[in-house]
Amino acid sequence: MIIIQKGNCKKCGTELGEKTLDSVQSTNVSCSKCKKSIVLCRKCKNNGCECGGKYLDAWDRNPGWM
Secondary structure (H helix, E strand, C coil): CCCECCEECCCCCCEECCCCCCEHHHHEEEECCCCCEEECCHHHHHHCCCCCCCEECHHHHCCCCC
16 A cells, blocks of 8 residues: 655655655665665655665665565
8 A cells, every 4th residue: 555655855844745646655765875764755865865875765675566
């Protein structure tokens, strides 16, 4: 089941939710390098982590799942 994320991006403050079709599965991300977990919008997720790692969401961690 896809769940709509409520709240704001922890980096830039962009509002997440139904208007932007942000799901919990795509906004709850963790860094591939330092393992930091955070809620981010797509733009901030694509910018990557400060440590140089790549942020991964549920779809990135489970390719081909859907």
